[in-house]
Amino acid sequence: MDESGCLLVQALVDSEGRFLDVSAGWPGGKKLGDILKKSKLFTGIEDSxxxxxxxxxxxxxxxxxxYILGNSxxxxxxWLLTSFSEKNGELSSIELAFNKVHSRAMDLVGTAFANVKKRWKVVWKKWNRQCVxxxxxxxxxxxxLHNFLIKCSEVMPDENAELRRNIELPEFDGEDDEGGKKTCDALASHLS
Incomplete structure (x- = not known):
């Protein structure tokens, strides 16, 4: 845990909001790209x-x-497609269309976590240091359990409270993989 008391969770979610991979307990100050590279998901994909x-x-x-989709x-x-960045200039209409679809797909992760938060509110409260x-x-x-409840067609509790926070994440500042760029370009072209 870092000084802010935050712990991060990395998750892979499918189109129905089910968690396919979860890696929890990373210190709050870590970058998402660094967490990914240390995860079993990354190793499993890299090892085919x-x-x-x-x-x-x-x-x-x-x-x-x-492929899977990742944050910026x-x-x-x-195998990890991120949205197109404006760091190389203005985005084309094809790239903007791709980013829009990418963003909607990435919202599935936030929605899945929001649903977990609705069901188990105690998890998202400040934890006692002895329990961390x-x-x-x-x-x-x-x-x-969230996955199990989806499989059982359990209805979500009715709540009006918005539990999801939109967090601005910094863009990756390293070199892009040419295979990933080619795949993003092909999908962007296909989406237009």
Missing amino acids: KYLNGQPFEQNNGNSIPQ DCPLLS EAFPFVIVSCCL
Whole structure:
């Protein structure tokens, strides 16, 4: 835990809001890209244990490998697609369209966590220092129970409170992977 008392959680969420991978308990001061590189998800993908299915073949001949979406604080990789950045100038309409779809897809992660927050409010309150070491296990358990409740078609509690916070994340400032750039370009072109 850092001096702010924050612990971070990295998660991979599918289109139905289910958690496919959760890594919890990272110090609050860490960058998301650094957390990703130290996670089992990263190692599993890099070691070809995950995302080894057939690529999607577009009508125009482009081949899109399996991928996941990441925040702008993460590096663009051949399997990790981030939004287009304005660091190289103004974005084209194709890139803006891609960013819009990317943003809507990334909202699924926020919505999944908001739903976990609605069900288990105690998890999101300030924790007693003696209990903090249990935090990663409690968060992963809540995410697994969340998945179970989705499978059982359990209705979310009715609440009007907005639990999701929009946090501005800094953009990744390293070099982009050419394979990732090619895939983003092909998908952006396909979306337009």
